[in-house]
Amino acid sequence: MRQGKVRLSWSDVVIFALGGLFGLMFRWNLPETVLFLFFLWAIRYSLSVKKIAMITGVVFFSIPALLLFGFEKRAEEIALYSYYVLVILVVRAMIEIGNNSR
Amino acid sequence: MEENFLKRYQGFYIGLGFLVWAILVNRFPGGHIFIGGDVYQLTNLQDQFPALHFGWFSGRVSLFYAFFLLLQKIGISPAAQLSWYLGVFLIGAYISFWLFSRLIFSKLNEWWAMAVAIFYATNVYTLYIFTASWGFTSYQILYVFIPVLVGFYIKVLTESKASHWGWFFFVVSLASMSFSNPAFAVSLGLMFLLLTALLLWAGVVPFSSIFFRRIILVCIGGVLLNAYWLLPLLPQARAGVAEISASTDIVLGEALRKTSNSVMDTVRLLQTHEQGKYYPANFPYPSIAFLKPIVFLMAFVPFLLAMGGLLIRQSKETRRLQWVMVGIWLLFGILMMKARFPFETMNSFLFQLPVLNALRGWDKLAIYTPFFVSTLLLMFFSSDLLKERKWALISGGVFGCTLLILALPFYAGGLQTDLSYILAQSKKKDYEQARQSTLIRIPDPYYAAQGIFDADRTESRISMLPYSPGSSIGRVDLPKLKINGPHPANALYGKRYIELSDYYIAKWIFAKEFSRSDIQPDWIVDLFGLLEIKYVFYHHDAKQKALDAFEPQRQYLEERGLLVRQMQNEWFTLYEIPKQWLFPYVYTSPTPITLELNPEKVSERVQELRKDAVSLSYEKKSFKEFTVTADVMLSNQVLYLNERMDPLWRAELVQEDGSVTPLSRVDTVLYANAWKIPSLSKDGVIHIHYFPNQLLWVGEWISGVAFLGVIGWGVYSLRRNRLKEKQYVNCSE
Secondary structure (H helix, E strand, O other): OOOOOOOOOHHHHHHHHHHHHHHHHOOOOHHHHHHHHHHHHHHHOOOOHHHHHHHHHHHHHHHHHHHHOOOHHHHHHHHHHHHHHHHHHHHHHHHHHHHHHO | OHHHHHHHOHHHHHHHHHHHHHHHHOOOOOOEEEEEOOEEOOOOHHHHHHHHHHOOOOOOOHHHHHHHHHHHHOOOOHHHHHHHHHHHHHHHHHHHHHHHHHHHOOOOOHHHHHHHHHHHHOOHHHHHHHHOOHHHOOHHHHHHHHHHHHHHHHHHHHOOOHHHHHHHHHHHHHHHHHOOOOHHHHHHHHHHHHHHHHHHHOOOOOOOHHHHHHHHHHHHHHHHHHHHHHHHHHHHHHHHHHHHHHOOOOOHHHHHHHHOOOHHHHHOOOOOOOHHHOOOOOOOOHHHOOHHHHHHHHOOHHHHHHHHHHHOOOOHHHHHHHHHHHHHHHHHHHHHHOOOOOOHHHHHHHOOOOOHHHHOOOHHHHOOHHHHHHHHHHHHHOOHHHHOHHHHHHHHHHHHHHHHHHOHHHHHOOOOOOOOHHHOOOOOOOOOOOOOOOEEEOOHHHHHOHHHHHHOOOOOEEEEEOOOEOOOOOOEEEHHHOEEEOOHHHHHOOOOEOOOOOOOEOOEOHHHHOOOOOOOOHHHHHHHHHOOEEEEEEEOOOOHHHHHHHHHHHHHHHHOOOOEEEEEOOOEEEEEOOHHHOOOOEEEEOOOOOOOOOHHHHHHHHHHHHHHOEEOOEEEEEOOEEEEEEOHHHOOOEEEEOOOOOOOEEEEEEEOOOOEEEOEEOOOOOOOEEEEOOOOOOOEEEEEEEHHHHHHHHHHHHHHHHHHHHHHHHHHHHHHHHHHHHHHHHHHO
């Protein structure tokens, strides 16, 4: 795992390309594939839990905002994405706890 | 000292005040009892309690209904008992969560602890259960015990304090009353399994040999204290699993699709399926109807505040526990999505696994989500940021308003009178004016009939005519009484009632054929007699269509003297079936007489059996245990027990030399339990018993001794602590 400045190596390119292919294989739509790549990125580059938590917060807060303006279908979609981001956040946090305790 | 005590816990008392208000304002109307969905209120527990304890539930509901038995004994009316239950539930949930907050977040400001405990007691989920019929069953009481169970569980895993063990096992014993539906025991076990795994991973609980010893002790204690319902359940569960496997009634995919919850609703503690029936979708305030979409939006606030706790600075310990709670919430959220994208494949696999397939219903998993959200809220309020006056005021204001608006019906009243799920589709959201209600005023003649049943101490049963089925199996539709649910006889009398819209004989709802004009109606009385149905309520309050269809049959049966009037009033005529038509409770015949599930053949077969049937005298040892003297004359006869066919009824021949031979069951007899008696050379005794009840006795002894052990341990540790305190004081002096 890497931390700090992001410098893509060939192995990163291969991992992300495989991630993209994974999305194609399971016929995920673009946001879902992007979220999966984000998950890979968060793990590989040890993206800080705080940053992911901020993103989670923004996504979750957008659900009632969308509902307020009558975009119910979109809100439901975003709710699912926010759930994915929360999963990424918890996985990342648990990895961090695991690393710290070791 | 007393003043200090009051001052110290003033936040707690103020919170309690809110709940007392909610209980008073939601008083159930006098003279009514609760009947709705699949639920009915037991109003005659003095007579009904033995049947409950030894009957189908085999001990699982005894502890819960013991409380209501006590209320009845001290003269609390059925309507007031509903209020008592609401009070015990709300105050119990409040105290339980408050204790959890004191155990785990002892430094948290008590006002925050009070506010979150109120949220735990009065939220959209608890509104759901009290506006549905489920709130009035025994298993939702689990909600009350979740916080205090989790609190003491974390304590026993992290600290070596004897009193924590005592309290933990004491709560485990009390919480066992929630498992009348064992699926809740499964979901609780799953929750503790995930909690333990995450607590270990997050380092809240150290992974050591002490941990394993403690877990083994928790498991042993839990099993011993729950043995009284676990043991009798084992053979029932085995039979039940086999029945479910062979059944075509439950289509798993359909069940999962119907109960799947969207993320947006899980976040708001709402149920996606049937959402229209419950608050806030079912909004009972026309004058403030503009608030409805706002309430929907406000349902996000508790979760968003809880998530806000992830963004602000927390202590290391709190942060770890925060990840544990978010982790469990996520895992439960995945399970609650069931047949929804993207977890549908995984869930359809998981829910097919034995045991896990019991968790199909929404509430079996959703019951924990308010606790996860409330705990995350506690963590939000315990952060340093909230110690700043400005942030405390803003957060407190937002949370306070949300608390009141989301739980508005608790504080404005009308939980079952205006807001019941049964009134959701009704134009008049008032139980008195609506076509159906869950609050039923039972007319006096129904109570007057009780004298007749009380005077009859035989095993005979009650049923009804005409066939007036309700909206689902086991339900009856009596429009004049506003009932679409179980028959009121279940709620009122100690004598057993046979439901016409249920499968009493195999998969045959025989009552569907009662109105056939091409067959002589004698078969109805023949069949009733065979099932030992002595009393028949002929409901003038049934559906008019059903009454019209059955009227010729009724006149025929009455004119022929097959139905004899006992009571008549505007609501019903109570008929009695003459003695000569009734089959005994225990009898024999030379050969097994089978019944074709065809009304045209019923009379012929029943008359054949009646000719050969010989009544046997029996001794009732306990509620489901009998002995019959087996003299040599009974050799090679078929022995019948007039109880619903259930392979768990067993018969054994006990001979003079003490040898015990199980009798082989005659599976072709579907209307009773029948066994073949072998050829006898000497007299003996036949012992008939319901197998789970034998295990119930064993389980009760185990749990009883374990419970006494817990109490003994509690008293011992209390005395030891006091002694230590005394010694400490003496030493310091």
